[in-house]
Amino acid sequence: MKIENNQLLPQYLMYKEEYLKKVEEVLESGWYVLGNEVKNFEQEFAEYNGAKYCVGVASGLDALILAFEALHLNPGDEVIAPANTYIASIMGFTRNGLVPKFVEPDEYYNMDATKIEEVIGPKTKAICVVHLYGQIANMPEIMKIANKYNLKVVEDCAQSHGASINGKKCGTWGDVGCFSFYPTKNLGGFGDGGAIITNNKEIDDEIRMMRNYGSKKTYYFEKVGYNSRLDELQAGLLRVKLQHLDELTDDRRNDALRYLNELKNPKIKLPKLKFGEAGHVFHLFVVEVENRNAFIQYCEKNEISLKIHYPQPPHLSDAYKYLGYHRGDFPVTENMADHIITLPLYNGMLSDEVKYVIDKLNCF
Numbered sequence: 284m285k286i287e288n289n290q291l292l293p294q295y296l297m298y299k300e301e302y303l304k305k306v307e308e309v310l311e312s313g314w315y316v317l318g319n320e321v322k323n324f325e326q327e328f329a330e331y332n333g334a335k336y337c338v339g340v341a342s343g344l345d346a347l348i349l350a351f352e353a354l355h356l357n358p359g360d361e362v363i364a365p366a367n368t369y370i371a372s373i374m375g376f377t378r379n380g381l382v383p384k385f386v387e388p389d390e391y392y393n394m395d396a397t398k399i400e401e402v403i404g405p406k407t408k409a410i411c412v413v414h415l416y417g418q419i420a421n422m423p424e425i426m427k428i429a430n431k432y433n434l435k436v437v438e439d440c441a442q443s444h445g446a447s448i449n450g451k452k453c454g455t456w457g458d459v460g461c462f463s464f465y466p467t468k469n470l471g472g473f474g475d476g477g478a479i480i481t482n483n484k485e486i487d488d489e490i491r492m493m494r495n496y497g498s499k500k501t502y503y504f505e506k507v508g509y510n511s512r513l514d515e516l517q518a519g520l521l522r523v524k525l526q527h528l529d530e531l532t533d534d535r536r537n538d539a540l541r542y543l544n545e546l547k548n549p550k551i552k553l554p555k556l557k558f559g560e561a562g563h564v565f566h567l568f569v570v571e572v573e574n575r576n577a578f579i580q581y582c583e584k585n586e587i588s589l590k591i592h593y594p595q596p597p598h599l600s601d602a603y604k605y606l607g608y609h610r611g612d613f614p615v616t617e618n619m620a621d622h623i624i625t626l627p628l629y630n631g632m633l634s635d636e637v638k639y640v641i642d643k644l645n646c647f
């Protein structure tokens with residue numbers, strides 16, 4: 284049996300009729316940018332998350348760039364961010380001239396809230412929280428610190444659509460929540476897309492204007508903006524998928540819980556849940572193994588496809604060489620990067636396929 288790490292076709296086929304109907308509806312409408320589909324998606328996504336406002340943009344990275352721009356911090360100000368994350372989380376604010384202060388992860392792979400205060404200095408103005416792999420970070424503790432030091436909070440929810448603590452969804456704890464709808468994401472479109480959610484009207488107004496050349500009124504421009512609009516086709520297709528998001532999340536969670544309950548190999552360190560099942564939407568199922576090369580070879584032999592999210596932490600990337608960090612600066616993160624491995628998990632994965640992976644991995 285060959286097991287893919289991820290596949291997008293099965294979940295398209297699940298709702299194929301609805302998608303095709305929506306495509307036809309949008310194409311026949313004769314209106315393709317900033318129309319009713321975007322407007323309705325924004326309303327529905329805000330409501331789904333329990334936020335007042337939502338603005339659709341062109342990608343998750345744009346959502347982060349626009350969110351930080353709307354906070355009006357000064358170049359050189361510092362932003363506390365997880366050392367262990369996808370590099371786009373960091374690019375969102377460094378593009379605004381802001382400087383990262385990295386914090387090592389806790390045992391749940393998210394920023395360790397107990398280590399945040401150590402890096403707060405006079406230039407610290409914000410925290411960029413990432414809910415990595417689908418698990419919500421320790422928002423109650425992070426918000427306590429943010430409030431104590433008067434820091435803005437941007438949540439990177441690109442991997443965590445719908446993850447919550449006591450019913451309060453990610454993206455609604457801080458000032459702004461940023462989402463990606465890249466096709467592999469839990470709420471993935473059929474191309475690029477992103478959104479921000481907020482309860483702050485000024486932030487909503489500003490991002491709404493900036494995504495459209497800095498214009499509120501057609502052909503009148505208040506600021507030098509961007510072209511970063513979610514298009515009608517993506518918005519329409521995302522509306523279809525949003526209606527099924529909770530069942531898609533349950534489907535992922537069921538497979539993930541089977542891995543958690545049935546993988547019984549001491550050589551494979553399983554992820555832990557910090558805030559119960561609701562706190563994790565299992566965008567990725569990441570485990571740790573001591574001898575990763577041997578594990579990869581074993582899985583290759585058994586036709587189980589693996590990925591590494593991510594092999595190189597941002598502070599060691601060429602992109603951030605200018606910050607002057609070296610190997611050894613963030614040992615917890617670096618050790619994770621050397622041992623993590625992502626098991627197959629996607630919507631539409633068959634029960635027999637999950638069982639095959641479990642059986643094979645228990646024999647490693």
Ligand SMILES: Cc1ncc(COP(=O)(O)O)c(C=O)c1O
Pocket residue numbers: 342343344345368369371372413439441442462463464465475476477
């Ligand atoms: C944590 C995180 N932040 C930001 C992004 C950027 O999203 P996008 O690819 O839509 O720009 C991604 C995904 O690619 C991500 O995983």
